[in-house]
Amino acid sequence: MKTNIVTYAPNAPIWQAYRNDFSILDRDVNNKPLAYLDNAASSQKPNKVIKAIVDYYEQMNANVHRGVHTLSQLSTDAFEEARKTVQFFINASSEREIVFTKGTTNAINLVAYSFGRTEIHPGDEVLISALEHHSNIVPWQMICQDKGAKLKVLPINEQGELCLDQLPSLINKKTRIVAISHVSNSLGTINPIRQIIDMAHQQDIPVLIDGAQAVPHLSVDVQALDCDFYCFSGHKMLAPTGIGVLYGKDKWLNKLTPFEGGGEMIKSVGFEHTTYNDIPFKFEAGTPHIEGVLGLAKAIEYMLDIGLKSIKAREMYLYQLAYERLAAIPGFKMIGTAKEKAPVLSFLIDNLHPYDIGVLLDKQGVAVRTGHHCTQPVMHFFNIPGTIRASFSFYNNEDDILQLDAALQKAIKLLS
Amino acid sequence: MGKCINDIQDEIIEEFELFEDWMDKYEHIVEMGKKLPVIDPAMKTEDRLIDGCQSQVWLAAHLSDGKVFYTADSDAIITRGMVSLLIRVFSGHTPDEIANAELYMVDRIGLTSHLSPTRSNGLLSMIKRMKTYAKAHLT
Ligand SMILES: Cc1ncc(COP(=O)(O)O)c(C=O)c1O
Numbered sequence: 001m002k003t004n005i006v007t008y009a010p011n012a013p014i015w016q017a018y019r020n021d022f023s024i025l026d027r028d029v030n031n032k033p034l035a036y037l038d039n040a041a042s043s044q045k046p047n048k049v050i051k052a053i054v055d056y057y058e059q060m061n062a063n064v065h066r067g068v069h070t071l072s073q074l075s076t077d078a079f080e081e082a083r084k085t086v087q088f089f090i091n092a093s094s095e096r097e098i099v100f101t102k103g104t105t106n107a108i109n110l111v112a113y114s115f116g117r118t119e120i121h122p123g124d125e126v127l128i129s130a131l132e133h134h135s136n137i138v139p140w141q142m143i144c145q146d147k148g149a150k151l152k153v154l155p156i157n158e159q160g161e162l163c164l165d166q167l168p169s170l171i172n173k174k175t176r177i178v179a180i181s182h183v184s185n186s187l188g189t190i191n192p193i194r195q196i197i198d199m200a201h202q203q204d205i206p207v208l209i210d211g212a213q214a215v216p217h218l219s220v221d222v223q224a225l226d227c228d229f230y231c232f233s234g235h236k237m238l239a240p241t242g243i244g245v246l247y248g249k250d251k252w253l254n255k256l257t258p259f260e261g262g263g264e265m266i267k268s269v270g271f272e273h274t275t276y277n278d279i280p281f282k283f284e285a286g287t288p289h290i291e292g293v294l295g296l297a298k299a300i301e302y303m304l305d306i307g308l309k310s311i312k313a314r315e316m317y318l319y320q321l322a323y324e325r326l327a328a329i330p331g332f333k334m335i336g337t338a339k340e341k342a343p344v345l346s347f348l349i350d351n352l353h354p355y356d357i358g359v360l361l362d363k364q365g366v367a368v369r370t371g372h373h374c375t376q377p378v379m380h381f382f383n384i385p386g387t388i389r390a391s392f393s394f395y396n397n398e399d400d401i402l403q404l405d406a407a408l409q410k411a412i413k414l415l416s
Numbered sequence: 417m418g419k420c421i422n423d424i425q426d427e428i429i430e431e432f433e434l435f436e437d438w439m440d441k442y443e444h445i446v447e448m449g450k451k452l453p454v455i456d457p458a459m460k461t462e463d464r465l466i467d468g469c470q471s472q473v474w475l476a477a478h479l480s481d482g483k484v485f486y487t488a489d490s491d492a493i494i495t496r497g498m499v500s501l502l503i504r505v506f507s508g509h510t511p512d513e514i515a516n517a518e519l520y521m522v523d524r525i526g527l528t529s530h531l532s533p534t535r536s537n538g539l540l541s542m543i544k545r546m547k548t549y550a551k552a553h554l555t
Contacts, residue, residue, distance in 0.1 A: 031438075081529045175471055195436065353471060353491055353492035353493065354470070354496060355470040355471045355492040355495065356446075356492050356493050358470075359442065359494050360439070360442055360494075363438040363439055363442060364438075364439070370468040370470060372470075380520065385470075385471075385491060386470060410439065414442065414443050414446055415446060
């Protein structure tokens with residue numbers, strides 16, 4: 001990592017230039033400069049993405065896949081071109097494997113429902129992990145309940161890593177699907193999904209990956225991973241809210257029945273019988289979130305222009321810097337000490353309540369997330385009420401980290 | 417005859433006017449949180465719990481000589497400070513006074529952001545529960 005420090009130094013003009021693309025970072029919060037360190041909850045959006053949305057409404061707004069008129073064709077072309085962009089971004093083998101959804105939650109629900117309806121039966125099992133976000137727990141719980149199936153959980157260790165050695169004993173003939181996060185949102189652990197996918201595939205069990213926290217930081221290749229489904233949200237990777245992606249292998253998308261019915265997803269409708277459209281359209285009922293899709297494509301182009309490798313190096317540099325500074329604070333305790341980590345720093349200070357720290361950081365312009373981060377089982381495992389989580393993006397800089405450090409010390413002093 | 421609810425609110429507003437900076441305000445709240453008497457752990461029962469998303473509050477109330485007295489605790493100190501403010505305002509008044517009180521103080525000392533329903537400290541539920549107890553004991 002150290003070798004990158006010069007190239008990715010925070011004050012290198014190139015990074016300042018990228019930071020300038022995010023106007024919101026110039027604003028004050030509670031009369032203090034904003035240090036936005038809640039990127040794992042949602043990222044900020046570069047001006048180019050905001051402009052793509054405005055341009056869409058000012059220049060080509062029309063429904064897609066419907067009209068022969070010029071605007072409709074323009075918007076349809078842009079929409080389908082965006083699908084191509086997403087395909088290249090995660091290296092899917094065809095754009096037909098890219099389904100636009102409202103987000104990760106929606107994508108997981110789609111699979112849980114559509115897959116569950118035909119593939120899960122009484123007595124079957126679904127395997128998740130103890131690290132999952134609630135949105136990769138509850139949809140499976142719901143379908144298991146409906147189907148009389150059982151939810152199994154791969155445990156974690158004290159470092160917040162999956163106990164991979166227990167996987168063989170948890171996968172068996174009854175397992176229908178494995179659903180695991182690529183990167184943990186509360187601890188930042190990068191899970192060995194390649195190995196998990198291999199092990200599941202040895203028994204012909206499909207694997208869904210919740211990639212919500214991975215796509216902003218890592219380069220993802222769904223073909224190399226060989227996962228069956230991969231889900232992510234736009235809003236965590238510089239794109240607008242309300243747009244996300246479900247990647248599904250062609251064979252699965254063809255096999256599964258639709259999640260929702262309506263316009264767009266049909267070929268022909270009669271009162272006796274309806275035939276469904278081809279993939280991916282069969283999973284995209286109703287008018288889609290067009291400007292969201294265009295914003296997502298712009299966000300991807302923006303990230304690719306910077307370079308995913310550069311982004312990763314820059315973010316791990318910032319993470320390391322923050323870790324070094326905060327670790328020097330008496331009482332600092334990092335929660336989640338996995339070997340492989342994304343730029344997410346979850347911690348506690350002695351017995352101070354994360355909520356108290358969060359409020360006092362906010363008053364000093366520092367935005368972090370506090371609480372259970374929608375992963376209550378993880379908090380139960382560590383027997384803590386929650387954590388303080390600082391999560392980094394390439395557009396953060398050294399000043400943000402210094403501000404966090406100073407604000408945290410002030411909060412601690414006030415609370416102790 | 418003790419002070420009436422609005423006198424106490426005005427007193428608190430005046431106290432907070434001394435602070436220019438947010439951090440000073442919160443320092444004051446934290447101090448009050450530290451001073452709030454610790455309650456018997458046996459009182460921290462499920463039925464007294466108000467579950468905010470991030471911090472928990474336990475609230476107990478009893479009637480004595482026609483007046484309501486509240487005690488409370490929280491695992492977060494800022495929340496304890498907020499509760500202590502509320503207790504200072506409401507405790508020792510009649511159910512009627514409490515039920516009819518208009519709580520303008522929170523807004524005036526600039527803590528309204530803590531009152532929105534999505535806010536995670538359960539302050540709003542706390543006020544509601546304090547009032548509900550009073551309403552249930554109206555004479
Ligand atoms: C790991 C993980 N999975 C799923 C989600 C849910 O994403 P969304 O709310 O965008 O649907 C999140 C977002 O917090 C997440 O971090």
